[in-house]
Amino acid sequence: MIREDFKEILRLVRPGSRVLDVGCGEGVLLDLLTQEKQVDGRGLEISAAGVAACMSRGLSVVQGDADQDLDHFPDRTFDYAVLSQTLQATRRPRHVLDELLRIADRAVVSFPNFGHWRVRWSLLHRGRMPETEALPLPWWSTPNIHLCTLADFLALTEDLDVRIDACAAFAGNGPARQIDPTRTIENWRAETCLFMLSRNPVPAALAEPPATSGDLFDG
Amino acid sequence: MAELDFAGAVLSEGGTWRFPPHQPLRLDSGAQLENLEIAYRTWGELNTDGTNAILICHALTGDQHVAGTHPVSGKPGWWTRLVGPGKPIDPAKHFIICSNVVGGCMGSTGPASINPATGQVYGLTFPVITIADMVRGQAMLVEALGVDTLLAVVGGSMGGMQVQQWAADYPDKLFSAVIVASASRHSAQNIAFHEVGRQAIMADPDWKAGAYAQGPSRPEKGLAVARMAAHITYLSEPALQRKFGRELQRDGLSWGFDADFQVESYLRHQGASFVDRFDANSYLYITRAMDYFDLAASHGGVLANAFAGARDVRFCVLSFTSDWLYPTAENRHIVRALTAAGCRAAFVEIESDKGHDAFLLDEPVMDAALSGFLGSVERERGL
Numbered sequence: 001m002i003r004e005d006f007k008e009i010l011r012l013v014r015p016g017s018r019v020l021d022v023g024c025g026e027g028v029l030l031d032l033l034t035q036e037k038q039v040d041g042r043g044l045e046i047s048a049a050g051v052a053a054c055m056s057r058g059l060s061v062v063q064g065d066a067d068q069d070l071d072h073f074p075d076r077t078f079d080y081a082v083l084s085q086t087l088q089a090t091r092r093p094r095h096v097l098d099e100l101l102r103i104a105d106r107a108v109v110s111f112p113n114f115g116h117w118r119v120r121w122s123l124l125h126r127g128r129m130p131e132t133e134a135l136p137l138p139w140w141s142t143p144n145i146h147l148c149t150l151a152d153f154l155a156l157t158e159d160l161d162v163r164i165d166a167c168a169a170f171a172g173n174g175p176a177r178q179i180d181p182t183r184t185i186e187n188w189r190a191e192t193c194l195f196m197l198s199r200n201p202v203p204a205a206l207a208e209p210p211a212t213s214g215d216l217f218d219g
Numbered sequence: 220m221a222e223l224d225f226a227g228a229v230l231s232e233g234g235t236w237r238f239p240p241h242q243p244l245r246l247d248s249g250a251q252l253e254n255l256e257i258a259y260r261t262w263g264e265l266n267t268d269g270t271n272a273i274l275i276c277h278a279l280t281g282d283q284h285v286a287g288t289h290p291v292s293g294k295p296g297w298w299t300r301l302v303g304p305g306k307p308i309d310p311a312k313h314f315i316i317c318s319n320v321v322g323g324c325m326g327s328t329g330p331a332s333i334n335p336a337t338g339q340v341y342g343l344t345f346p347v348i349t350i351a352d353m354v355r356g357q358a359m360l361v362e363a364l365g366v367d368t369l370l371a372v373v374g375g376s377m378g379g380m381q382v383q384q385w386a387a388d389y390p391d392k393l394f395s396a397v398i399v400a401s402a403s404r405h406s407a408q409n410i411a412f413h414e415v416g417r418q419a420i421m422a423d424p425d426w427k428a429g430a431y432a433q434g435p436s437r438p439e440k441g442l443a444v445a446r447m448a449a450h451i452t453y454l455s456e457p458a459l460q461r462k463f464g465r466e467l468q469r470d471g472l473s474w475g476f477d478a479d480f481q482v483e484s485y486l487r488h489q490g491a492s493f494v495d496r497f498d499a500n501s502y503l504y505i506t507r508a509m510d511y512f513d514l515a516a517s518h519g520g521v522l523a524n525a526f527a528g529a530r531d532v533r534f535c536v537l538s539f540t541s542d543w544l545y546p547t548a549e550n551r552h553i554v555r556a557l558t559a560a561g562c563r564a565a566f567v568e569i570e571s572d573k574g575h576d577a578f579l580l581d582e583p584v585m586d587a588a589l590s591g592f593l594g595s596v597e598r599e600r601g602l
């Protein structure tokens with residue numbers, strides 16, 4: 001079964017484009033993108049086991065760390081840089097975001113929303129760090145070190161002067177729901193958020209909308 | 220020379236390729252080698268499209284006998300784990316080429332060969348060679364074998380240096396490249412260890428300033444010591460400890476300088492068996508070539524520039540956690556340059572406590588990574 005956020009990313013990415021998947025794990029998304037969208041895909045993954053799995057799938061994946069290794073990619077090497085459920089595990093999320101938008105024209109970023117009502121409930125009523133579907137591990141074993149809420153992320157995009165091209169929310173295993181991230185209610189409702197971002201102002205080459213239909217730009 | 224190999228399944232061929240007389244090998248030093256010969260072996264056959272050739276580059280003390288049986292030692296080839304029927308590099312699928320480098324001593328022209336100009340053994344009159352010279356020779360051999368583009372060029376250690384040089388000098392002739400446990404240049408420590416080896420050879424009275432060919436003896440003691448020192452750098456401390464610890468050869472100490480410890484006896488054996496198959500002057504020339512290798516220096520000081528023409532080549536770089544001769548940082552340096560050059564690179568650091576030698580030993584993760592990589596390359600090439 002394909003993860004709902006992967007389905008959304010598959011919808012967003014133009015066929016035949018150049019994609020870097022940062023924190024690509026065992027390469028499930030890259031494999032999907034390669035097979036269904038014929039992308040020229042690369043990956044960056046911190047675990048050797050993940051990279052080995054990717055290599056056996058025939059994917060070009062480099063073992064490395066998003067915090068350090070993005071620096072070595074030249075400007076605008078990719079059309080899309082994907083950071084799926086990894087931002088909260090980086091040491092320098094702001095730097096990573098900045099780098100994603102330097103090496104790619106668009107960044108696709110998903111993360112668990114710490115403003116979700118279950119998280120708030122857990123903290124408010126139980127006084128315990130939340131263990132939810134989106135945040136399944138106890139605080140002492142989670143790789144997540146920089147959790148944020150939808151509102152926090154929105155503030156960071158403003159701070160970095162980044163344009164939001166699309167935003168979707170997920171809850172449970174349900175399909176993606178297009179949202180207006182500035183609405184307060186979404187910060188309660190979204191268990192996981194997925195953003196597509198580009199530099200502001202938009203580079204001339206990106207000014208026209210993508211040629212293919214069927215992605216979030218159609219509303 | 221042709222023999223049935225792999226239980227009669229695949230014909231193994233090889234021999235010596237003699238450069239055409241009008242085609243001397245021009246060397247980086249400015250000298251040129253006339254009447255050059257390169258010893259090589261091949262396995263499998265080139266397909267009709269000419270798309271299935273794989274060149275394997277050997278390490279410092281390796282040779283063309285990557286598979287099959289070594290004619291001198293009688294042992295299996297040095298990479299039979301990866302090269303053979305059903306292995307990642309398979310003579311049923313691939314046309315496999317492995318040649319002895321220029322300057323070597325297993326049939327290629329080297330310091331132990333006769334200088335056609337004088338009729339005497341070259342000895343120290345042999346010109347200094349570089350990794351690029353070795354690769355230039357390989358490129359001419361590969362062309363002579365009718366191969367236009369290599370599906371892959373694969374090598375570990377010094378072989379990995381050659382692979383990088385191939386990517387820099389002949390990117391259009393490569394579809395993919397595999398670099399295992401290597402570096403883009405030697406560190407001071409690498410050069411220092413090589414210097415110990417060279418000094419051991421040159422301090423041997425039987426070396427005779429390189430002119431030992433007339434006999435009666437060769438600098439075997441010096442060469443053995445060079446091998447012993449180098450061999451330590453190929454292993455890791457945990458591997459040595461696990462294998463030998465402080466175990467003794469016999470009951471009690473000798474209260475002298477016999478090989479009391481098993482590790483001493485092991486190193487002496489490594490040194491003694493090495494002199495049977497290697498030439499001391501070749502050792503000097505090849506270690507020099509490795510020390511001189513600096514791919515960034517020959518490309519304006521920026522390693523990425525060396526790979527600028529290789530954007531279409533698929534790269535695979537592998538390193539080992541306990542390799543302190545060519546540590547992961549050196550391999551990662553290559554990967555970062557490939558990334559900066561916009562090349563397609565895969566890289567993984569393999570967990571192993573076997574040191575640099577891990578690339579020659581049983582490392583299933585390496586086999587899986589390599590066969591995964593080659594499998595995808597074959598699919599892309601339409602094999």
